[in-house]
Amino acid sequence: MALSISPTLSSPSPPPSPSSTNGAAAHAHPLLPYLDLAHYSIQLKQIHAQALKFPPHPHLLLLHSRILHSISLSGDVLYSLRLLLHPFPPLLPTSFSFNSLIRSFSRSPSLKPLSLQLYLQMLLLSLSPDNHTFPFVLKSCAFLSSFSFGSQLHSHIVKLGFSSDIYILNSLVHFYSSCARLSLARRLFDRMPLKNRVSWNIMIDGCVMCGEYETALELFRDMQSQFSPDAYTMQSALCACAALGALSLGMWAHAFVLRKCDASVQNDVLINNSLIDLYSKCGDIVMARRVFDEMPQRDVTSWNALILGLAMHGQVEDSLLAFVRMIADVEGDKLRPNSITFIGVLSACNHGGLVTEGRKYFASMVDEFGIKPQLEHYGCMVDILSRAGHIEEALELVKNMNCKPDVVIWRSILDACCKRNAGVEFSEAVAKRALESELVATSGVYVLLSKVYASANRWNEVGLVRRLMSEEGIKKEPGCSSIEIGDGIVHEFVAGDSSHPKSKEIYEKLNEVECKLVMAGYVPDSSQAPLVAEVDGVKCESLRRHSERLAIAFGLISTKSGATIRVLKNLRICRDCHEIAKLISKLYCREIVVRDRARFHHFRDGSCSCMDYW
């Protein structure tokens, strides 16, 4: 009996070119062409209802599979799941129907765990996974970082003879790098009998995800002998350059997009967003703004990147103005801020010390925009309050948080206790909470606690902290600064470094600088370096060797007069180096840009863009 569509059914217009991949049998049924239109989910359900009204039909099994597949594509995964588990009339589950559902589940963040369950269910029903099954399940494993599940899948793949399927291999490489097993991913990648552009993109992105930026860029170069980069490739390359923070490298990557990529890549929103981020992170906020102004289309992330970039560079007013422009729809972009927008806005308030505005934006995020604050928002807010001296209010906020405070939040408060001399006992209590909330012990809290003791002149306790650290095998992260000189070569310095070939000249320059500074009235401030003081014996000597100072001195002797000196530092810049950089910028007529762990400092004519609030 032929199925017919009832007159009351609101059927979609027939597709322009009915297609099916299931061979002649698929074409045999008049309903099948409609089923490819996955987005007609209501109509699909109506077709399904019609199909159920009729007695079993020779094509019903096929029809059921196709309905399930198409509905799962339309996004109504729960309907598909019901269809699979409670089919009426009884439907024999097939690998195809399971694959359809596993795919739907692998695309939804909250349902990904269920796709692993479905895979197991498939095995229990003695259905054989095929070449389509594994990419979907591996995608879920990658997202969930389920290393053990994915490794077992790898064994199944080998056992079932799929080890040379390029889709499966690419999915495996992606899975291993998502689980931070980069060497496993790389081994698999290197041994692939055949690689395509996607294989390279996955491997490059894997390196970026795992922080292997130089390797990512090496692979990027290697890839080009076989494939031209696409938007995915460039996205990863730009991200690697941004993380390395070297401006000339970033400019090279931008030039690459402009010269070697077609218009679709150049106009890609994600690529342009990455360029805004790249220039912000490489210290050129003017170029970041230019990319933003000139990009053909913008989305929320474009605005977020601009707001965050401006905040990071201390252009607080412009950052908040960008937020106002964004919500006022001045550009006609019709965008609503998301939770990350508020990270940017609160971060701007924090860098500018704007407590009242910070409170206002935090409240409006919840009341006006209905965004539930996350740990990161509380982190910003606690930092805004405590750095401005409102430590009690910060603690009150922590008490009322909807999530557990992490070590970052406690460290913010401890940092404020330290800077504002909140009292040793109080600070000790905060340090205790910070240490308790730390999953893996790091040096940060100990360093702050030692500063608390140092500012109270309790040197015995400073020694005690040091002993505790060494007993627990915790080492202070060494300060490290880098500077890129003209030709793109990056020179790296650690505190007290004398390994650079030009070390002698660097220290001579440093002596010259300090003589000039002393004559200009500079007095060293060693209050922030209690731990180093003990190591080196003499405080002022240790301050003189801070890595950022060596990098700036090297910049002075290696770049032409008047050129901007750009330095990257892994830790926060100390107060004394900050003071020195301001004076150097004036005495030597140089702009000095320092990116430290938290933000950019632009030193110009004796003052800093952070207005000494950091």
Added chain:
DNA sequence: GTAGGGTTAG
């Protein structure tokens, strides 16, 4: 019917 893309507190 199959693989790969972004921004986030200190």
